[in-house]
Amino acid sequence: MSMKEIEEGNELRLDFTKLQKVAGTGLPVLPVVVQDADSRDVLLVAYSNREALERSLETGVATFWSTSRNELWIKGRTSGDTLALVDVRVNCEQNSLLYLVRRVGGGVCHTRDASGQTRRTCYYRSLKDGKLDFLT
């Protein structure tokens, strides 16, 4: 199945291999939930290491570790859709993070809706009766 079908289709084709791939790199990263501090929408899940966290705190711009490119990833640096860091929360066991952010550009996701706008969250589909419904 192509990325287009995965991202714009109604078929549920969950990729259960992602964490294995992330871990396969041997990188010491933890999952980061990114939530819009204003709308309170959950926007995406990314991964961070110590360097990405420190850079986020220094610059005030949500920064992650790209597990595919194996490099620091300032989200939106090329698109302009950066995310200003409002707060960093830590979970009980200190093995995940929650970044509260404020959108600087228009969208968040790398995908675009029918009108050509970058979507405001990566969670734009809901699972209903085994199919994916696009949320408006």
Add this chain to the structure above:
Amino acid sequence: MSMKEIEEGNELRLDFTKLQKVAGTGLPVLPVVVQDADSRDVLLVAYSNREALERSLETGVATFWSTSRNELWIKGRTSGDTLALVDVRVNCEQNSLLYLVRRVGGGVCHTRDASGQTRRTCYYRSLKDGKLDFLT
């Protein structure tokens, strides 16, 4: 550092090894963000495989895969703090899930606040100047 210090302390002691441990089990799981459908608080991050997702959909109770015990984990089955599943969202690349839930019992986290109540989210601390501040 003890779990008590990790969970109830002000020191940042992030565990960057969790994903490696999860992946080391060889289990095909993906991260699940759990958000309160009413308060919109992010409650926790857990992991699910196909079986846990199917069980969640069948029963309407948020169910995960315990990566430490390697078994199906009906969250709150023993404590009574189960989470009713309101909606399942899928991200663009179909490698993470967002469960919108409604609390059935009182709390969510396995930790307890000063009054002895289970906390309502696992993200009860905020990182400020290198230390963890407890949110009220």
